[in-house]
Amino acid sequence: MRSIISRARQCLLQRRCFTIHTSTLSKLKAESPVEYSHKDSTPNKTRLDPITLHRLQSAQRAYYKRRMVYSTIGVLCGMVGLYLTAIQAPLSPETPTILKSSTPNRLDSRKPDDDPLLILGRERKVVTRKLDDISEERENSVNTGNSVVPEFPRVLKLNNVSSDDSEFTKYYLLGLGTRTVSFLKIQVYVVGVYVAAEDIVKLQNNLIKRVNPQATTLILNEKDELRSMLNNPEQNEQIWDTILKEGGCRMLIRIVPTRNTDFGHLRDAWVRSMKSRAQKAEWNDEKFGENVALFKRIFARGNIPKGTELILSRGSLGNLEVWYHGQSTSRLDKLGEVRDERVSRAVWLGYLAGKGVACEGAREEIVASLLKFVERPFGAGVSQIYA
Numbered sequence: 099m100r101s102i103i104s105r106a107r108q109c110l111l112q113r114r115c116f117t118i119h120t121s122t123l124s125k126l127k128a129e130s131p132v133e134y135s136h137k138d139s140t141p142n143k144t145r146l147d148p149i150t151l152h153r154l155q156s157a158q159r160a161y162y163k164r165r166m167v168y169s170t171i172g173v174l175c176g177m178v179g180l181y182l183t184a185i186q187a188p189l190s191p192e193t194p195t196i197l198k199s200s201t202p203n204r205l206d207s208r209k210p211d212d213d214p215l216l217i218l219g220r221e222r223k224v225v226t227r228k229l230d231d232i233s234e235e236r237e238n239s240v241n242t243g244n245s246v247v248p249e250f251p252r253v254l255k256l257n258n259v260s261s262d263d264s265e266f267t268k269y270y271l272l273g274l275g276t277r278t279v280s281f282l283k284i285q286v287y288v289v290g291v292y293v294a295a296e297d298i299v300k301l302q303n304n305l306i307k308r309v310n311p312q313a314t315t316l317i318l319n320e321k322d323e324l325r326s327m328l329n330n331p332e333q334n335e336q337i338w339d340t341i342l343k344e345g346g347c348r349m350l351i352r353i354v355p356t357r358n359t360d361f362g363h364l365r366d367a368w369v370r371s372m373k374s375r376a377q378k379a380e381w382n383d384e385k386f387g388e389n390v391a392l393f394k395r396i397f398a399r400g401n402i403p404k405g406t407e408l409i410l411s412r413g414s415l416g417n418l419e420v421w422y423h424g425q426s427t428s429r430l431d432k433l434g435e436v437r438d439e440r441v442s443r444a445v446w447l448g449y450l451a452g453k454g455v456a457c458e459g460a461r462e463e464i465v466a467s468l469l470k471f472v473e474r475p476f477g478a479g480v481s482q483i484y485a
Contacts, residue, residue, distance in 0.1 A: 107155075114154070135171050182282065185357075242274060246356040246404055247288045250274050254292055254350060256411065268295045269350050273463025276356070286363075287355040289457050291449060291464055294348035297414075299346050302471040308337065309472075316472040324472060328465045335451040342416070342443045351410040351449065357460065358404050365397035371448040372428055372441065381390035381440060389438035396434035410445060 108446050152226055185190040239249040254269040268290035277286045293301060309320050309328075316324060327333045341347060353364070372390050375381045397420075402408065407423035411429060416439020436442070448456050 275459025292350040
């Protein structure tokens, strides 16, 4: 079979060479009819040059090889495009469960029948959960723009281990955004930064006094000056470094992954931020290195499925507590604590200040919230600030 194909291919090449030879002779005859007689114009048999056949065969092989290479490249590029499209395509939202009603012609709510908001005339109850648990006011949420994590609560209530069941700390959202990596802008998690309601006055006072020590609120040109300072990488790092170090503001960072990830991936990004600051004299000591090692051990765990919740809380003294709400539990579990305030300060600065923050969208929203704080009179209530 191979010999037949080889002979057919050779005959095809001979026929092409004969055509080229005939056309060349006819051109030469037209240019010089005296030189070529009629017996040379139509030869009965043409002898082909073996070198010409070899060159034609090589050219044909090179042509088909190039076609194979281009086809392979096209297939690979198509597969890469399909993969990137698949991982970036938004997931279809879950279909809500339809509640069955015992009463005909009734429009059911997702809330249970005994919810105090649905029963007129009943006193609204405030229910606190177990210690170290967190409660979300989901009816007051903020849209994230992400299909996997569609919304974030505007208010979080965190119970401290050292407090009673009836006591909890309320945190208000400063800003949120989506963390992306690489030039492909692959979304990793949605992050929100919260501040304790009782400490908003401290934050407000610190910002106002930095622009005008005699003022209780900022006017328009002073707000523009503060905005410029908060958007400057060098100045905003000085501002936030002082607030975190001396301000005594309790804050939270809430992280919800949009894809399956692991503790090590999150930890490595924070540790890189700590190592970059360890070159300064304030950070370059043995105690700080020991606390960074403790921070690594806290995150020496497995995977973090998408949709789960990771909380980093910063106390008034700068101590860092790590909480995790997995799929198998109905409450937050405390993973560990680091008491060196420099560790939590380095993590917070990675989101709030400097060049190349972890999430630029969250930083911009935080700046907008801070400008709302300073336009209100000093000591204004939270309801006035968030109005």
